[in-house]
Amino acid sequence: MPEAGDSRRPRLRDVAALAGVSTMTVVRVLRDPEKVAAATRARVEAVIRSTGYTPDLLARGLASSRSGIVAAIVPLLTNSLIAETVQGLTDALVEGEIHLMLGASGFSAPQEEELIRAFLSRRVEALHLTGTSHTAASVELLRGARIPVVEGANLPENPIDMVVGYSNGAAAETLTRHLIARGYDPIGYIGADPHDNDRARDRRAGYERALRGAGRSPDATLCEETQLEIPAGGRAMAVLLDRRPDLRAVFCSADAIAAGALFECQRRGLAVPERIAIGGFDDIDIAGQVVPALTTIRVPRYRMGFESGQMIRARLAGRPVERPVLDLGFELVIRDSA
Amino acid sequence: MPEAGDSRRPRLRDVAALAGVSTMTVVRVLRDPEKVAAATRARVEAVIRSTGYTPDLLARGLASSRSGIVAAIVPLLTNSLIAETVQGLTDALVEGEIHLMLGASGFSAPQEEELIRAFLSRRVEALHLTGTSHTAASVELLRGARIPVVEGANLPENPIDMVVGYSNGAAAETLTRHLIARGYDPIGYIGADPHDNDRARDRRAGYERALRGAGRSPDATLCEETQLEIPAGGRAMAVLLDRRPDLRAVFCSADAIAAGALFECQRRGLAVPERIAIGGFDDIDIAGQVVPALTTIRVPRYRMGFESGQMIRARLAGRPVERPVLDLGFELVIRDSA
């Protein structure tokens, strides 16, 4: 039990002094106990317990130049998809005694750059980024830092280092093709702001590619940009329906948007999928629960985080990473809305 | 521009040497530039820019015993409510040049304790906990650490230090009273596992208190425990309806559960709120969007995080915190489901 009145936390050298050994012996007890004689070890362990000694990870990090910290930069925490990926990351890292530092870039590449600088100053041992839209300076910083970097949630053309993701473009194309195959025409699009957001950009591109593949040409009056929230999706759908009453289907770049669009259709008495078909993206919780259930794209969110964490741990342990660009794929989930 | 082949990052003393000054002068340029002669300052700043020097925050932390890190321990990241609070926290902290370290306890107090130990080892300057269920050892550790601690998302009877939350019990009682006032009887309950989860426990207690206040006695056959997911909510509702076909209303301790329950009613053709009323908790995105829209309790999630961050910053800056126990309240949102 820690003494009541002792103001400072015990240091390694305090433990050593109390146990009558040198600091190195304490270090050995902590790290490879077999190297220490049983009697000595017992004595040291007793002191450690009684003083409640805990190593100072800041000092350890400085001395060993291994901070034991990995940072993740996400666009926005309130995006539940990302939260799952972060959970996967921590789960994988916690087993390696590594802690996660978190930053939110707010979908801004310059803000991401600032966070990268800050985290590098903290000597993080690896960095996880969401997406592939970075400033040139960010990329240079990351390359120069010589630490493992994982880009997640998409497949970049020029990876900085490692990648764990899936093709947003191919996924959007697949879903749009499905709408085309079901005979819907015209097909609209509601997506997120593509600025500094490669996922949004690639999804839009996939949608347009599918249209062109079917001999149709993309039409800006069929497209809307909005935020990743249910009410925003509803508003965007309202705008789109007012502008194009002939709309027969809409591909939404996120289920939250799709759900809002669906609810807007219900408010207007437009039957889904008979009058309007709706396709989503992400397969979030409610996607399968709303009526009609959403046809959407499912992506392995938790696994993306977990695999990223595993890769990082492998690299930090000096183990080779067999597949530094890991395409985890996606799945077209056909339900009732399209 | 950093030299191409230089293996190490520049240190303070490198900058000092290149600028022909002592390290202290560089430190002054970094921290209070007015104390340095303009010419000297310009010279040092030029070297800093050209070398791309960045202070090593690990070393700074060790030397100054201010790590610049605050940690938050949450039960589960995938809970979108918590994610909002964490976003509020980072937003408040980032302005103070403080970074957030994140840990997930998985609704387990012992796991929380382990994280607390780890974070204290990292010399975090403050700690944010979700909820008020902690092991005795955790509380002792925290008290002994003499750092700011915020307990969030509830109002504890014996706060460790500061609190930013609302009364889960009072909120649940309020919603249940609303159901009673509308004449529903019997009123069921579907909640989360109360083990190591004070919020779940308090909500259940509030529900029972409301019943007793109306002269009814709580009945275990009217209650179910389940997970915080829509499908789980649906399953729990199914169990409850099978066991108590006479059920007229249900209070769900989370909107995700309530949404699942609602969908289950729809699948069974039970009219909501005529045949069955449903009350939720949290006012998540979909609560206002499902049909019928959910009557629920709204809590200031983002603000809880932000205020916590502000309090922590104030305390770290030595400023007094006027109200260390901050009750942010809740709001009964009456919609269509009850």
Add this chain to the structure above:
DNA sequence: TTCGATAATGTTAGCGCTTACATTGACGGG
């Protein structure tokens, strides 16, 4: 016995920064 091997433990010099104080020179009032 003598010596090298092995086990057990110790010594020393930092990691890159900050803290607390010391020093230097220039200036102006007495």
Add this chain to the structure above:
DNA sequence: CCCGTCAATGTAAGCGCTAACATTATCGAA
């Protein structure tokens, strides 16, 4: 012309740990 004052800068110690080597027994083989 001396000295106190202030501005500008420097010195030295050390934060708590680790890395790399150094030092002691202790013991069986030659």
